[in-house]
Amino acid sequence: MISELRRYPRALLLSVLFHAGLLTLMFVSMNFDEPEKLVKQGERVKTVKAKVIDQQQLEASQKKKQQQLDTEKRKKEEARRKAAEKKKKQTEAKKKKQAEVKKKENQKKKKLAEDKKKKLAEAEKKKKLEEEAKQKKLAEVKHQKEAEKLKAEELIKAEEKKQAEEKRIADEKKKDEADKRRLAEEDQKRKQEELKSQLESEESQRKLSALRDAYRLAIKQKIERNWRRPQESGKMPDCEVRVLQGPGGIILDVTFGDCPGGTNTYRASIENAIYKAEPLPRPGDPTLFERELKLLFNPDK
Amino acid sequence: MNDNSILSLILNASIPVQLVMLILLVASIFSWALVYVKRTYIRQSQAEAKTFEGRFWSGINLSDLFAQLSVRQEKRFGLEAIFENGFREFARARKAELDNSEVVRAAHRAMKVSMSREIEMLESNLPFLATVGSVSPYVGLFGTVWGIMESFRALAGVQQATLAMVAPGISEALIATAMGLLAAIPAVIAYNKFTGDIDTMIVRYENFLEEFTGILQRQAQSPR
Numbered sequence: 286m287i288s289e290l291r292r293y294p295r296a297l298l299l300s301v302l303f304h305a306g307l308l309t310l311m312f313v314s315m316n317f318d319e320p321e322k323l324v325k326q327g328e329r330v331k332t333v334k335a336k337v338i339d340q341q342q343l344e345a346s347q348k349k350k351q352q353q354l355d356t357e358k359r360k361k362e363e364a365r366r367k368a369a370e371k372k373k374k375q376t377e378a379k380k381k382k383q384a385e386v387k388k389k390e391n392q393k394k395k396k397l398a399e400d401k402k403k404k405l406a407e408a409e410k411k412k413k414l415e416e417e418a419k420q421k422k423l424a425e426v427k428h429q430k431e432a433e434k435l436k437a438e439e440l441i442k443a444e445e446k447k448q449a450e451e452k453r454i455a456d457e458k459k460k461d462e463a464d465k466r467r468l469a470e471e472d473q474k475r476k477q478e479e480l481k482s483q484l485e486s487e488e489s490q491r492k493l494s495a496l497r498d499a500y501r502l503a504i505k506q507k508i509e510r511n512w513r514r515p516q517e518s519g520k521m522p523d524c525e526v527r528v529l530q531g532p533g534g535i536i537l538d539v540t541f542g543d544c545p546g547g548t549n550t551y552r553a554s555i556e557n558a559i560y561k562a563e564p565l566p567r568p569g570d571p572t573l574f575e576r577e578l579k580l581l582f583n584p585d586k
Numbered sequence: 587m588n589d590n591s592i593l594s595l596i597l598n599a600s601i602p603v604q605l606v607m608l609i610l611l612v613a614s615i616f617s618w619a620l621v622y623v624k625r626t627y628i629r630q631s632q633a634e635a636k637t638f639e640g641r642f643w644s645g646i647n648l649s650d651l652f653a654q655l656s657v658r659q660e661k662r663f664g665l666e667a668i669f670e671n672g673f674r675e676f677a678r679a680r681k682a683e684l685d686n687s688e689v690v691r692a693a694h695r696a697m698k699v700s701m702s703r704e705i706e707m708l709e710s711n712l713p714f715l716a717t718v719g720s721v722s723p724y725v726g727l728f729g730t731v732w733g734i735m736e737s738f739r740a741l742a743g744v745q746q747a748t749l750a751m752v753a754p755g756i757s758e759a760l761i762a763t764a765m766g767l768l769a770a771i772p773a774v775i776a777y778n779k780f781t782g783d784i785d786t787m788i789v790r791y792e793n794f795l796e797e798f799t800g801i802l803q804r805q806a807q808s809p810r
Binding site for chain 1: 592593614619623646647648710797
């Protein structure tokens with residue numbers, strides 16, 4: 286076994302890789318799917334149960350103590366809260382008063398500042414309006430000049446476009462005609478080629494079929510040449526013979542098919558003729574070799 | 587990693603169980619490698635038989651075919667080897683001016699010998715696959731039984747037994763059975779397929795041998 290495995294070193298490698306892949310796949314999938322706790326925790330479960338029994342007693346006494354402590358704590362906390370709330374209210378009242386005074390002062394300052402700003406803004410607006418009027422007049426003059434230029438240019442462009450389109454149409458017509466001619470030529474070529482190939486295949490087929498006919502005829506003639514008319518002159522009907530031949534035209538087997546009323550001596554004479562014709566002639570083309578031949582033997586013709 | 591993943595189960599297993607698992611893994615690796623080797627060889631010989639039969643029945647002259655084969659340097663196998671040995675023996679016996687029936691018998695004997703050699707090549711190492719297929723479940727079962735025995739023995743010393751105490755041991759032990767089956771199933775399938783393929787190949791060889799003998803018999807009767 287080892288010697289055979291050594292001849293194909295790839296086999297063992299492939300097998301090892303296959304197993305490694307299988308194992309890793311198994312580990313990975315199992316790790317993802319496993320629910321966490323199933324095993325090895327019997328001891329822990331027990332101890333937890335024991336604690337539960339103890340705690341029920343302990344918890345009853347602990348609850349009472351805790352309730353007393355809780356009530357005391359609550360009272361103290363309420364007292365603290367009330368004191369803190371009083372302090373908070375006093376400080377808030379002071380803060381409100383201070384804030385109101387500040388607001389009034391700020392409002393006065395703002396009014397003064399706004400008045401100044403308004404006066405300055407009105408003066409600036411007047412200046413701007415005057416400048417804009419001047420600029421508008423200049424711009425209108427420029428626009429008129431530019432519009433005249435554009436009209437002239439557009440006329441020139443339109444003429445150019447018309448000429449270009451005429452050219453294009455002419456070119457396209459030429460191209461279409463050229464394409465049509467090409468397609469027609471290609472079609473003709475294709476048809477010619479197809480015809481040629483058809484003719485060629487037909488010719489080769491014809492040759493092959495001619496060779497096959499010649500081959501069959503040669504075999505039949507050789508067998509007929511070797512046939513001796515049996516002395517007993519009984520019926521000599523047409524006889525179908527199946528001949529099995531091996532390489533080199535060696536006869537392997539002869540069986541009789543449809544042979545109505547043929548006597549044994551007649552059949553023996555045919556079989557003799559076939560064996561005498563050995564080796565059977567070879568075909569012109571080796572692909573035409575027929576392992577099983579069906580021959581119709583008719584002595585009267 | 588969880589403390590009950592398969593890997594940790596294998597690592598925590600007792601030594602006999604681990605040994606069983608190792609044996610099964612090695613057996614599986616070798617059987618798969620062997621499956622690969624056999625499959626390629628059987629396919630090669632099937633293809634060879636097909637091409638050679640095509641050439642043989644194409645009507646080529648036998649001595650031409652023999653000459654073509656003997657020119658080639660490669661080692662011949664399958665139908666080519668049977669044909670070559672038979673035809674060589676036939677030519678040798680004819681040169682020695684033996685009786686016609688003797689000549690054919692000698693060629694037939696030579697072909698029988700080379701055919702049995704080819705069959706031997708085809709069938710080599712198949713018993714290994716059969717062994718893996720039939721024995722590895724038992725080996726895996728042995729590992730499982732051993733592992734379960736151990737876990738029950740550990741249970742004996744405890745007053746209150748719970749399922750949680752036995753379960754890890756049993757699941758650890760069952761891995762061995764799973765591995766045994768995993769090694770056995772492909773081996774059995776491959777063995778059955780290969781024996782079927784080889785049987786058809788043998789029938790093919792025998793048919794060729796008989797037909798070729800008939801041809802040689804005809805040729806022996808023709809004048810030298």
